[in-house]
Amino acid sequence: MKPSLIAIAITLALTTAAQAATIPGPTIPGPTTHAHELAALPNGNWLALDKTALRLLAADGTERAHLTVRAKHLDTRPLGNNTLAVIVDANAEQAVPILVDTAAGTLTAQAPFPAPAFGIETACLYRDAQQLDHLFLVAKDGQAEQWVINGEQRLPVRKLALPPHSKHCRADDTSHQLLISEEGAGLWAYNADAEGGPHREAVLLKKPYGTLEKGAGALFILPGGVAVLDAKGKQLHLLRHEAGKWSTVSATDTAIKGAEQLAVTTTADGKLQLAIGGEEAAGWQVRTPAWTATAPKADGKAIIMPRAQTEPVARTGDAADDPAIWRNASDPQGARILGTNKKQGLLVYNLQGKQLQLLEVGRLNNVDVRQDVKIGNRQLDVAVATQRDDNSVMVFTIDAQGTVATAGAFNTGLKNIYGMCLYRPADGGVEAFINDKDGTFLQYRIVADGDKVSGKLLRRFKVETQPEGCVADDRNHRLFLGEERRGVWTVSAKGDAPAKLDMIMPAGPQLVADVEGMGIYHGAKADYLVVSSQGDNSYLVMDAKAPYKVRGSFRVGYNLAAGIDGTSETDGLEVSSANFGGPYGNGMLVIQDGYKRLPDGPQNFKMVAWDDVARALKLD
Template sequence: MKTKYLISSLASILAFSSASAAGLPPAVTGKAQEIIAMPDGGWLTLDKQGLRLLDTQGKERSKVSLRAKHLDARTHADGMLAVFTDADTQKTHAYVADQKTGQLRLQASMASPDFSLESMCLYRDAQQLDHVFLIGKEGLSEQWVMHNGSAHLVRKLALPPHSKHCRVDDQSQTLYLSVPDSGVWAFTAEAETAAKLKPVAMAAPFGKLHGGVTAISALPGGVAVLDASGKKLHFYRQKDGQYLLSEQIMNLPYSAANIHVNASGNKLDFLLQDEQAKTWRASSVAWKQPAASEIAVIEPTVQTDTVARHGDAADDPAIWVHPQDARLSRVLGTNKKQGLLVYDMQGKQTQLLESGRLNNVDVRQNIKWGQQSFDIAMATQRDENSLVLYVINDQGQVTEAARFPTKLDKIYGFCLYQPRTGGLEAFVNDKDGTYQQFRITHNEQGFSGSLVRSFKLASQPEGCVADDKTDRLFMGEEKRGIWVVSARADQPADLQMVMPVGKQLVADVEGLAIYFGQQKNYLLVSSQGDNSYLVLEAQAPYRLRGKFRVGMNLAKGIDGTSETDGLDVSAVNFGGEFAQGMLVVQDGYKRLPDGTQNFKYIPWFAIARAFKLE
């Protein structure tokens, strides 16, 4: 299918005559290599002498003098944020063009990178943080974020070499790159996602771009591409991860050298540089914008030390509460390439137990067997297809105490259950969907486990959480959704769907945890497919109360989270910002700067405030 959002008549779409350019004063359109319209009707222009702020008539109000190139801009509370590069030093500068004062005010600067700079562009994320992409000639590139007058390196990138232009569609979080020999490519602008490069518009013979690309401009939900001749303008719309070429290919009556587009409602306002006349021409075109996706962004306030293994290593956390002083509590986390990690409430690692390839971990406290009481942690060990049991003392020191073999072929997810009748039980699953329920006991000979129930889901599960107060077990089936079943071993495993995978819950379904509030209990779920988290009421009909992402906390130098495997939550008063409890999530990509994976702590009050939770 081809999109049909553009007006059918080319004559009515683009009237690039002298009349169409009449709204641009000659002083604006003359020698400017790049031009951007200001919200008040003024102009930002870039030429070989620098960046200029002009009024509506083209009169210069302010200027930054240097040999500049690569202008990009976003709206700002005072007018416009303009970012450009010093061609001599390769330093990139961000200035605020103040509409009221008519001044260009330095906002931040980025040092010259250790590579030859080929292009630069801006990106404004869902938190309204402004990022800068520095695109290197040989494919070495960087992403920076600006905050309070300074810039911070977010990540290093490998992008197509010799990318001549870059532009970002903020709404779809897509970075577009033009490469002379191959065409236009799309890359993930959001740092907290897996790096993915997709072809958009390929040069002939692989696509319809004859000779390559002259310039590009990001559109809401797509990209405009000016071909090598400068006389044909192609429009591509993003849909379901694919790029569809519009039926319209705009044939220009002149050769254009550059393009800037501003989206307004369901209209695009164009500025195209006439290469022969050395001027800029303006016009408009209809363009239906995709609906904006609104989702809350909540900041973490603590992050743990990073794990000692690269790649997909950190997986699942569990919270242990100190019996006398909750501020001395611990967070346990698995490193599936090494063992069990223990962190304090400030995120500092206090222990490493090299127990092998652990996947999921869970904790229960004050478990009584006879006259003895224990705080217990258990985890799945993937090399042995076994369960590892740990004892936690009153100071939060963790010690391995036992291992129980299972007959599972590919042991995977896990959670603990403390029946109201006492004791301790464990649910463990296999990648084939099999669930096994074990009863844990303790006597003079030590700990032991016995199988008391088995059942099976249709496909691969992982995360699960038991509601000890109501004897229910919530399970995540990665590709299908969330199920609930009786946790009691003497009851049949009658599965009931809580929420299927769909628009809100995006596969894979990963970590699950329950927040036990004073008035209501909430089920927290990692919706890994769109890097978000769902808050559902933990009682039928399991109403969805909110959906959020974890963003950057630049004040504390903490990056956001993505591709979260495991999570845990507690309603305990840990003091300070965690007085109402906290959520702990695994982070799939450590940024700001790049590093190995870790865990992030999020205050519960921020989640409760965002969704007006009881």
Template sequence: MRISKLYLLIALATSAPAFAADLALTPWAPSLNAEAMTFLNAKEHLTASPRDGLQLVDAKGAELARFNGNFTSLDTRAAGAQTLVASLDNDRQQAMLISLDASTKTFGKPLYLPTRDFAVNGLCLYRDSAANVFVFLVGEEGKGEQWLVGNGATLLNQPQRVRGLPLPPSAQFCQVDDAGNRLVVNEENVGWWAYPAHPEADVKRTPIAVFDTPKREAGALALVPGGVIGLDPKTAQLHLFQQTGERWTEQASLSLPGLKEPEQLSIHGQQVLVRDDDSGKLYQGKLNWQAKPVPVEPVIPEVAALRQSDPVARQGDAADDPAIWIHPEHPEKSRVLGTNKKQGLLAYDLDGKLMQELAVGRLNNVDVRPNFKLGTQTVDLAVASNRDHNSLSLFSIDRATGELREAGEVPTPLKAIYGICLFQPASGEVYAVANDKDGTFLQYRLSAPDGRVQGELVRQFKVDSQPEGCVADDQRQRLFIGEEDVGVWAVDARADQPATLTNVIKVGAQLHADVEGLALYQSDKRDYLVISSQGNDSYLVVDAEPPFASHGAFRVGLNAAAGIDGASETDGIEVTAVNLGGPWNKGMLVVQDGRKRMPEQAQNFKFVPWAEVTRTLNLP
């Protein structure tokens, strides 16, 4: 996931000097023994102490509630009348989550993360657009983890590890900008870094401030609208950083007079709390920096997968493209086929259990059509693009059992075969349309009159750059093809017609390159083209008929109750409107998941009830 470029801008007050001015500080709550503190609101604070545990205090530091224990590090998220609190329990050496009821001033039952195999230096909370709550652990030697711990105000009975991520080796502090899905972490002798926080995001980092001098140190940090305030313990200064495009720049700094070892920092609006580690005392001040809000990037709605397939048997970029075979008499016995481009063809039941695997080579894309004459037999047919032989690999599907068998191979002159889809007009013959990375498309008429498959080349055309995904509308005799960096085209699927390209949608605000999998949802009410917009980990739904009106995009997010992660970096997709029974009574969407998490495993496929897509996008 790309870091959002639309942020809240920081406007400094006109009186703010360009050099480092002093921040006026006064002692706050001298009787408190706190090693970490945070604002709950303008009048209440929460502190963490090895001696006094977690304390809810008023604006003057008077205790309102306490949870006994030995705690350091602290972060919170408001959730209605509840506040979710994360801290480190030093006695148990475990991260702990606990709810605080604002009205009754009482703490709930603690939830502990499992003991880790590394020392946890710090933690911070993150809440995504679907109200899922996560905690990031910042550990020694660059070890970091993200855990799912709740949704809304409710904590899970059992936390779930989402992913590990490499962090700076000397990190101690972190904060998350929920709206920007951004994790910010310090690296003591280097600076501050920003990481994508979303659980499906790629692991990458962007420097906020980097320095190479022993005179500076990156310590605690706080988030303000549109920026980051970092604390430098060596110079006893606060630094404000703002992002413009991909770069961060320092806007201003403030000295903290009288403090020898400032360590902890909390900011609420213009109010500042800072702790001097030398004296153990807390100080308060008021910033003269002002924030000017501007709109942020719109939130893409999410649906959740109800099932997921077993992981494929190869690591790395392996799973690619699914297809759905419909059982002709018992739809609930239908199967999902999937390619493993490092192994072969896979078949799963509707619960995602692996039923069959054929290790036939590097298959990339696959498609299915019924009623193919294989000699004297009538079978259903699966065809895949075989990158080992630049050929078409054909498989028969037993119409009673769903069992797959190799049925032969059709060679092609393509140098780098890539995508494939099938077309079956009302007359019943089956055509395979394969493409090459150079943009070439070849259309073959498939047959097997004597039981041996053969392919007759009946048409050839080309697009200007690399394609892959394609899908045929058999009813309208229309072929949709994806040109990865350009968009989606429609072309007449009939072999005796010219291959005139008609624009469906171009890469732009809605569709982000790469354009990957294409699939058709065809019902007696409405037909939709579904497109994998890989560049922003979403799926776009447009009408399957001109003018190809868009109905919006959605993402596949995690299903906390079922323990299924979301989907991202998606290559192939497939969808059917057939009632497959149970949750699939309005059809099923299958998407390849390029980043399998919770737990981290080899790639797999996610199964989504189409009814959820209809509800989420309010489809007619």
């Protein structure tokens, strides 16, 4: 027998002859006889949680350290050469992080999480793709909270609604799923990543909808799957998660009365070992299941931190939509960010994200800006937006200080006006591409008769399904447009040219539908098209000239030091290569965030330094 199995048997302290017969090793009474939760640590060490203490045990079962506490819900993650553990103090109803130093043989309690407004029924850790540690706290009635650890800070991320009577949870860091055992129903998988919309799927339900007896009990994440006990601890189920689907690998009797917890470790030759037991089981048993699944590989997308964010919009739900950037010619840091609130109107922010103006002009959807353009007899800086209340196009002027004012509107005759973008042709005027949900595009020249603005229709073309985002490359007279479910097209931006559409990036693994906002960065050496890949909460960067080579993708993650969350389900974005000072000396990217976290709140816009994008993707 391998020493690791002897050590496990000693550490787990099996106490009955029937149990000893199933375990290749001795049974020795000790401090873990009544342990109700266990966690494997490096070099054969273990954490054991019993009624009176959390104990650090050596491979031979010797106690190396303990913290006197009445606690429950033990979970761990490696932390450099140490281990991060979290327990819930059952008296204070607070989650407490513990730093476990196996080399020194110490347990050090860290700053606790604030006590929630509910009793904690279960708790578990999650490490996201940015390698930040989160904690889920779940109440008996299904209330739940997600927190993130930042040194001594404990920051609220979001609130969740989970199944009632959920007594166990574990998070899979590779598939970014939160697995919840509902005692009377079964095992559910939720999205552990706070960025993005809520998602739930059934993993394994009780009879007659599945094979579980009475519901789900303790669970533990396996590479590429999960081990779960039924609610009574009678059967152990192993399930594989592959290609987005769950399948049962095996279901075996535990032969343990009162089994209520699981722990997992790996032998020196890479085999999984399952420890099954708990307080009511009067001991633990070790099993070595035949498990061949492997954890999915990370997609390798770079994660970039935002530098700033705007104040949230004044309406909840799906409100913020599309940003635009106005550059102050005399003061780089005096730029303005314009953003639409499609339940209210147009917002104007400074670079620090402070709201300076709100123009309550109705349900604006997309907005774009062009500066120093000729309309009638005047040179103007203008913003143009689509107005969904009456299917019109609204025109705004922007003065030298960045103050925005309404200038007029014109009707389009469209039934469901949606997206738009502006184009500055070679003669210095300004034109607008307007689209309808049915795929229709109208190209207008914006003209004026005195102070009255209107649109002169230049041409019309159509894609097969719903579009929204588009951007015009003024330098090269090209229009790029997104057909949400199909991909990115390009066409000449010239109003007198044939509207010959060419697909340059179909929706697929690199650009996951919906295809949404887009912008162009004009660099000194290259021009780049940035597109919102809404389906996987990422942003694709490709050359803005043929052959349209893909340069990479990135996500926007947390900036915990600044208290800013990442971005997800982005509708609109804008990018500029202008010098805006500070971190934005080589330009900036402004991104609509579909889910405001840290904590929950109405939607807003995030600001990203272009230098951070260029560095992450190794751009020229």
